[in-house]
Amino acid sequence: xxxxxxxxxxxxxxxxxxxxxxxxxxxxxxxxxxxxxxxxxxxxxxxxxxxxxxxxxxxxxxxxxxxxxxxxxxxxxxxxxxxxxxxxxxxxxxxxxxxxxxxxxxxxxxxxxxxxxxxxxxxxxxxxxxxxxxxxxxxxxxxxxxxxxxxxxxxxxxxxxxxxxxxxxxxxxxxxxxxxxxxxxxxxxxxxxxxxxxxxxxxxxxxxxxxxxxxxxxxxxxxxxxxxxxxxxxxxxxxxxxxxxxxxxxxxxxxxxxxxxxxxxxxxxxxxxxxxxxxxxxxxxxxxxxxxxxxxxxxx
Amino acid sequence: xxxxxxxxxxxxxxxxxxxxxxxxxxxxxxxxxxxxxxxxxxxxxxxxxxxxxxxxxxxxxxxxxxxxxxxxxxxxxxxxxxxxxxxxxxxxxxxxxxxxxxxxxxxxxxxxxxxxxxxxxxxxxxxx
Numbered sequence: 001x002x003x004x005x006x007x008x009x010x011x012x013x014x015x016x017x018x019x020x021x022x023x024x025x026x027x028x029x030x031x032x033x034x035x036x037x038x039x040x041x042x043x044x045x046x047x048x049x050x051x052x053x054x055x056x057x058x059x060x061x062x063x064x065x066x067x068x069x070x071x072x073x074x075x076x077x078x079x080x081x082x083x084x085x086x087x088x089x090x091x092x093x094x095x096x097x098x099x100x101x102x103x104x105x106x107x108x109x110x111x112x113x114x115x116x117x118x119x120x121x122x123x124x125x126x127x128x129x130x131x132x133x134x135x136x137x138x139x140x141x142x143x144x145x146x147x148x149x150x151x152x153x154x155x156x157x158x159x160x161x162x163x164x165x166x167x168x169x170x171x172x173x174x175x176x177x178x179x180x181x182x183x184x185x186x187x188x189x190x191x192x193x194x195x196x197x198x199x200x201x202x203x204x205x206x207x208x209x210x211x212x213x214x215x216x217x218x219x220x221x222x223x224x225x226x227x228x229x230x231x232x233x234x235x236x237x238x239x240x241x242x243x244x245x246x247x248x249x250x251x252x253x254x255x256x257x258x259x260x261x262x263x264x265x266x267x268x269x270x271x272x273x274x275x276x277x278x279x280x281x282x283x284x285x286x287x288x289x290x291x292x293x294x295x296x297x298x299x300x
Numbered sequence: 301x302x303x304x305x306x307x308x309x310x311x312x313x314x315x316x317x318x319x320x321x322x323x324x325x326x327x328x329x330x331x332x333x334x335x336x337x338x339x340x341x342x343x344x345x346x347x348x349x350x351x352x353x354x355x356x357x358x359x360x361x362x363x364x365x366x367x368x369x370x371x372x373x374x375x376x377x378x379x380x381x382x383x384x385x386x387x388x389x390x391x392x393x394x395x396x397x398x399x400x401x402x403x404x405x406x407x408x409x410x411x412x413x414x415x416x417x418x419x420x421x422x423x424x425x426x427x428x
Contacts, residue, residue, distance in 0.1 A: 032350060170348060177344055177351055195306070195314075198352040215353055219313055258311055275311045 009059030019045040021206035035186040037203035051080035081143030082154035083136040094123035104146035112145035132159035190279040222258040225251040226271035234269040242284040318357030336374040
């Protein structure tokens with residue numbers, strides 16, 4: 001597989017704050033990638049560097065083998081979209097679509113107008129009169145219709161109701177099937193997105209801590225429930241990424257593949273297996289020390 | 301395709317669930333031996349999963365020689381797919397269920413004879 005985005009020691013600082021810290025990564029072409037991370041982890045900075053909005057403080061980034069910051073011709077091939085993209089307030093949706101048509105060579109105006117109908121938006125509506133949810137939908141429509149070879153969605157579902165979100169995911173997957181291209185979606189709600197993604201990019205404190213095929217992530221960990229003694233005995237020779245011991249029920253999340261050899265072991269210690277969803281796996285991987293212990297809030 | 305509902309909470313990976321449901325459709329003649337199987341894109345579209353996940357499900361069956369790759373067209377169901385599936389399921393699913401049943405019988409202090417009688421009885425009832 002060819003690399004679309006390549007970074008070498010990519011670093012970006014806002015004053016003293018380091019948003020991205022010596023990132024080395026090569027992202028595969030034509031994947032539908034979920035960019036996951038906590039607030040302030042560096043997701044938006046990473047996307048903006050890919051789109052050429054920022055120039056790296058240190059290190060380098062190439063997109064389609066060019067530096068996105070310097071290559072004006074490739075702008076039509078890269079779209080960065082977030083729900084707060086600013087459009088001149090006077091513009092109607094129709095006028096904004098025209099702007100996209102002029103800027104992006106692959107922009108499909110017919111498709112964009114069909115999408116407007118699906119979401120009950122009229123071309124004559126004024127952008128400034130849209131609610132946050134509608135702004136998000138409209139910006140999604142614009143960016144998807146560009147069919148840009150690299151499409152970057154930054155929190156596209158901000159403020160959307162659940163019906164719209166479901167439609168958005170379905171449309172995104174289907175359009176990716178029809179017109180394969182590299183799409184990166186950043187989101188805080190991985191559980192809603194995970195079925196349609198092919199890969200996941202997990203970023204934490206400015207570093208990439210995971211870039212993997214999602215089907216692999218799905219089998220990288222599992223959870224066991226049982227009594228404290230049983231859980232501890234079962235875990236003695238395993239990598240535990242999270243554990244919680246209570247009187248009524250104890251459990252642990254184990255890094256490793258759930259497979260046929262583990263089942264008899266589970267029976268021996270009388271523990272029950274269950275799945276760890278990718279979203280929870282990411283939560284466990286990005287927990288800070290002591291953060292899981294909320295009991296201390298009410299200690300006197 | 302059978303009304304397959306992907307179970308998100310199952311420990312069985314999604315692509316294995318996809319392979320299982322295709323096998324199920326072969327067993328109940330919804331898919332006939334020698335005919336084309338569902339394509340990768342059709343599975344992705346209908347089940348709303350990433351095409352890469354759908355491809356893994358198909359490849360699993362190619363590995364088991366249930367599906368055969370034909371040049372330039374969709375996968376076809378192997379001529380002896382059904383008997384292969386049955387043979388494998390006897391060794392896996394079927395064996396697992398029996399083991400489970402025997403374990404349950406032991407936990408409930410049920411005799412082997414009682415268990416066998418119950419199985420015969422259930423067999424008779426289902427054939428009525």
